[in-house]
Amino acid sequence: MxxxxxxxxxxxxxxxxxxxxxxxxxxxxxxxxxxxxxxPFECGKDPLGIAEGRFAIKFATVAIxxxxxxxxxxxxxxxxxxxxxxxxxGFIEMMVFMAILMVGFLYIWRKGGLEWE
Amino acid sequence: xxxxxxYLALSAVLFTIGVVGVVIRRNPLxxxxxxxxxxxxxxxxxxxxxxxxxxxxxxxxxFFVMAVAAAEVAVGLAIIVAIFRLRxxxxxxDLSLMxx
Amino acid sequence: MSPIPAPPVVLGPLLPxxxxxxxAIVVLLLDLLPPRASKAHLGxxxxxxxxxxxxATLRTWGSGGRAFHDMIVLDDYALFFHIVIxxxxxxxxxxxxxYLRRAGAESGEGYGLIxxxxxxxMVLASANDLIVVFLAIELMSLxxxxxxxxxxxxxxxxxxxxxxxxxxxxxxxxxxxxIALVYGATGTTNFDRIVVAVGAGPRDRLFLIxxxxxxxxxxFKISSVPFHMWAPDVYQGAPTSVTALIATGSKAAxxxxxxxxxxxxLRTIQPDSTALLWALAALTMTVGNVVAIAQSNLKRMLAxxxxxxxxxxxxxxxxxxxxxxxxxxxYLLAYTFTTVGTFGVIALCxxxxxxxxxxxxxxxxxxxHPLLALTLGLFLLSLIxxxxxxxxxxxxxxxxxxVRAGYVWLAVIAxxxxxxxxxxxxxxxxYMYMQEPEAASASLAPSFAGGLALAIALIxxxxxxxxxxxxxxxxxxxxxxxxx
Numbered sequence: 210m211x212x213x214x215x216x217x218x219x220x221x222x223x224x225x226x227x228x229x230x231x232x233x234x235x236x237x238x239x240x241x242x243x244x245x246x247x248x249p250f251e252c253g254k255d256p257l258g259i260a261e262g263r264f265a266i267k268f269a270t271v272a273i274x275x276x277x278x279x280x281x282x283x284x285x286x287x288x289x290x291x292x293x294x295x296x297x298x299g300f301i302e303m304m305v306f307m308a309i310l311m312v313g314f315l316y317i318w319r320k321g322g323l324e325w326e
Numbered sequence: 327x328x329x330x331x332x333y334l335a336l337s338a339v340l341f342t343i344g345v346v347g348v349v350i351r352r353n354p355l356x357x358x359x360x361x362x363x364x365x366x367x368x369x370x371x372x373x374x375x376x377x378x379x380x381x382x383x384x385x386x387x388x389f390f391v392m393a394v395a396a397a398e399v400a401v402g403l404a405i406i407v408a409i410f411r412l413r414x415x416x417x418x419x420d421l422s423l424m425x426x
Numbered sequence: 427m428s429p430i431p432a433p434p435v436v437l438g439p440l441l442p443x444x445x446x447x448x449x450a451i452v453v454l455l456l457d458l459l460p461p462r463a464s465k466a467h468l469g470x471x472x473x474x475x476x477x478x479x480x481x482a483t484l485r486t487w488g489s490g491g492r493a494f495h496d497m498i499v500l501d502d503y504a505l506f507f508h509i510v511i512x513x514x515x516x517x518x519x520x521x522x523x524x525y526l527r528r529a530g531a532e533s534g535e536g537y538g539l540i541x542x543x544x545x546x547x548m549v550l551a552s553a554n555d556l557i558v559v560f561l562a563i564e565l566m567s568l569x570x571x572x573x574x575x576x577x578x579x580x581x582x583x584x585x586x587x588x589x590x591x592x593x594x595x596x597x598x599x600x601x602x603x604x605i606a607l608v609y610g611a612t613g614t615t616n617f618d619r620i621v622v623a624v625g626a627g628p629r630d631r632l633f634l635i636x637x638x639x640x641x642x643x644x645x646f647k648i649s650s651v652p653f654h655m656w657a658p659d660v661y662q663g664a665p666t667s668v669t670a671l672i673a674t675g676s677k678a679a680x681x682x683x684x685x686x687x688x689x690x691x692l693r694t695i696q697p698d699s700t701a702l703l704w705a706l707a708a709l710t711m712t713v714g715n716v717v718a719i720a721q722s723n724l725k726r727m728l729a730x731x732x733x734x735x736x737x738x739x740x741x742x743x744x745x746x747x748x749x750x751x752x753x754x755x756x757y758l759l760a761y762t763f764t765t766v767g768t769f770g771v772i773a774l775c776x777x778x779x780x781x782x783x784x785x786x787x788x789x790x791x792x793x794x795h796p797l798l799a800l801t802l803g804l805f806l807l808s809l810i811x812x813x814x815x816x817x818x819x820x821x822x823x824x825x826x827x828x829v830r831a832g833y834v835w836l837a838v839i840a841x842x843x844x845x846x847x848x849x850x851x852x853x854x855x856x857y858m859y860m861q862e863p864e865a866a867s868a869s870l871a872p873s874f875a876g877g878l879a880l881a882i883a884l885i886x887x888x889x890x891x892x893x894x895x896x897x898x899x900x901x902x903x904x905x906x907x908x909x910x
Contacts, residue, residue, distance in 0.1 A: 269407050273400045280396035283389055291430065298432035312451055319458040334610075341603055348596055357592055364599035368606045375610035383615055384606075387557050391602060394564045398595055401568050405575055405591055409584040 449475025457534025586663025607636025711737025
């Protein structure tokens with residue numbers, strides 16, 4: 210059961226930290242409500258509208274680029290864990306991987322994929 | 327220690343849900359989510375089998391599958407965006423210009 | 427914390443595919459530089475890369491190697507498919523330089539994606555491990571999904587792309603689950619070690635279910651009945667040059683992996699899979715041919731005809747062993763030459779705002795453009811299997827191998843199917859030579875690139891038909907490493 214014990218500790222720690230971050234301001238900070246503050250937070254999107262309203266299609270484009278760059282972490286993480294044991298070979302391998310990824314990034318950038326309008 | 331059979335049963339159930347979802351749902355996005363569910367069911371099976379054989383191949387394959395699934399999501403979203411720009415709505419029933 | 431020793435890096439067996447990938451990246455980078463108006467030079471760069479890969483392949487003939495813990499095997503078998511695939515891709519780039527420009531869709535990403543999918547096909551042909559099979563199929567397919575929707579302004583393109591994508595990814599899920607089960611049953615994903623594991627132990631139900639799901643995945647990718655639904659829509663909606671790539675290169679590559687798995691990896695359980703393949707072959711060619719008769723759209727008709735041709739090739743897999751596999755390889759070579767040529771003529775006949783894809787659009791082509799009509803006629807005759815063209819010899823070897831292996835009834839079904847198929851191919855020829863055109867249309871003057879592609883394909887089918895022996899020997903030499 211020890212592995213579950215470790216996981217339970219992580220959960221407990223997360224609960225304590227999150228609870229503290231939510232609870233402490235309630236005790237310490239002054240509360241002055243303005244209309245802007247009272248709005249539900251919606252990541253830069255206007256929160257007013259019908260519940261089944263549509264997102265601008267541009268969000269999907271950004272999401273596509275995010276996924277591609279984000280998933281690279283899948284390979285970087287194990288590499289970083291074993292960085293010292295892998296030595297120069299691992300370093301060069303990862304640089305080749307990154308270089309190819311950067312070619313893709315350059316392509317997105319120069320093609321105007323990052324422009325919002 | 328959870329028995330291996332439990333993992334495999336869960337994986338089979340997830341895969342079945344995914345396949346049924348593909349067959350009965352009409353929205354391409356939901357169909358696509360069902361397919362992703364099936365892929366992840368395969369991932370679960372791979373990890374469980376890797377445990378059985380004590381070899382890393384299963385887990386390594388899961389890494390590749392996750393990367394491929396991300397690429398699939400990107401391509402799928404891009405196609406959906408392209409179609410949406412052209413006709414402003416989305417359902418597989420609309421994809422019927424061509425019939426045999 | 428002991429250092430992990432660096433594995434040996436042997437890139438030699440990957441060289442042809444690496445050349446193609448490298449060229450693809452160069453094409454994408456060049457696309458960012460001026461001139462922005464014209465993309466013609468990118469087609470030339472892509473073509474140069476494919477010719478380079480072809481030369482590298484020819485140089486390695488007979489002296490292949492293994493790399494990445496036997497995951498990649500570059501034997502003569504893989505090299506044979508490298509030649510077929512590079513050849514098809516080069517012709518398709520030539521056609522695209524003509525066709526995409528006229529359609530106003532010539533772009534860097536178009537050529538880049540053709541190269542990426544070609545690289546996927548080449549890796550698939552030399553894959554000796556289920557992990558590599560999965561990755562290569564995905565590299566190939568993901569590029570093709572996007573290519574199918576290259577004409578962003580056409581509604582059919584989006585539809586074709588979406589259907590191809592959803593069904594293709596669905597098939598990949600089956601393929602992957604099959605891989606997981608085979609791995610679970612045998613403890614390995616390597617073809618060589620699967621043979622050992624299967625040969626040693628008793629029949630495992632887990633293994634057979636996994637194999638069945640693998641077959642579903644492969645069946646989708648080669649569009650065999652009952653997993654063929656996507657093919658007609660995709661063939662019709664995709665740009666014609668991309669259709670040619672889907673019909674030839676991707677099919678050849680998936681067949682390469684399938685044959686390697688069945689003939690080399692699973693030869694010990696051959697009797698089990700033969701009955702299944704027998705049924706698949708008979709069903710695939712019959713459904714393909716019967717439905718093709720009812721089509722009025724030429725691209726759609728060719729889609730069903732290509733399904734039928736997959737059925738013929740499955741006949742060779744039923745026959746099995748070296749003769750059957752060799753016959754399939756030869757047929758793939760002949761089929762690739764013929765199909766690229768057929769779609770090439772269609773691509774040349776398409777004009778902006780006037781897609782000549784209905785059979786009646788070809789009425790009177792014999793008078794309007796005798797040379798083009800003659801070329802299309804020869805390709806269609808090769809698809810029927812009229813001597814002395816490539817298709818005839820291919821069918822002869824295939825059905826001959828089935829008869830020699832004792833599957834006489836399957837060979838009879840295949841021959842009857844060929845007779846049915848003659849009807850709808852000949853209908854196009856009748857339209858070209860015996861019908862008056864409905865309206866006066868613009869003259870067709872193929873560009874140099876398009877004409878060159880057609881000429882090479884035409885020489886190919888005549889050469890294969892007139893002196894098939896050297897090529898048949900080549901195909902037999904290529905399957906030799908599989909049967910050790």
